[in-house]
Amino acid sequence: MRKFKLFLDFEKEARWLNKMASEGYELVGRSFGYRFRKSKPDHANIKIDYRLFKKQADFVDYCTLFEDSGWEHLAGTKSSGAQYFKQVNKDADEDIFSDIDSKASRYKRLSQMYISLAMCYLPIFAALVTTNAINIDAFFNPKQLYFTPGLWDKTGADFWGAFLFETPFAFFRGFAWLAFPVMIALCLIFSYKAEQRYQKIKKK
């Protein structure tokens, strides 16, 4: 089973995953949405870290340290960022962090990731602007986005058929570029929220 959700709070995300586990859904992957496998209900203690790795050997070393300490690595890859762990040894510590600083700094890393993602979209958007690929006029006169010959002279079902058929194409032609500023704005908002959470936890 796959589920799509967006969390900016690792604690909330972990609580949700624990709830899923208690209903018999075990997390097995996190590449495109959350992937679950049906298993028997389990009182799981799942914790989430946020880390990106340069080398595969670093990632393996990291996972091994957690496994040695009684935490099973459920999901996450070398460059996925979020790393999901489940407590498997009852004697292990209740958390994967033992101080406030390290608990908070995963939000710092999350915030930095969103900043760099925004920085990836920025030059694309800038290129669209500087090459005049963006037609602001289309907002006020969307008719020009329709290319079907004689479309506006048609009437009745004929008109609606042709109009509705072309609308998705026209929309894409006129407004696809909007995806870039929207993504940049979202990334910056998420980055800001993660940074705020970082500051808040540090102050505790």
Place this chain on the structure above:
Amino acid sequence: MKRDKHIPLTETVYYILLSLFEPAHGYLILQKVEELSNGQVRMAAGTLYGAIENLLKLKFIQPVESGDSRRKVYMITELGKDMLRLDLERMQHMIGITEDAFKRGGIS
């Protein structure tokens, strides 16, 4: 004398450095820190990983060759030893003046 900005070391950093006079991998560091501190300092995996990363950046510890392909092994550097020594001197001074204060307080 201007004090090094890394002094005083935190308790966890102090114990990690102390545990790396001999090469050790992550989990062994956790165990050694707990043992050296008489069970007072228990670090969790995520916290230790971040601490190791930071100490590598500061060059207080360095990775060393090991036969284990899944676990990286670390050891303290000369710079790390210098830091421990500086912090030891700081604490020795504190211990000295505190003992003196108690002695004087005890007589009067």
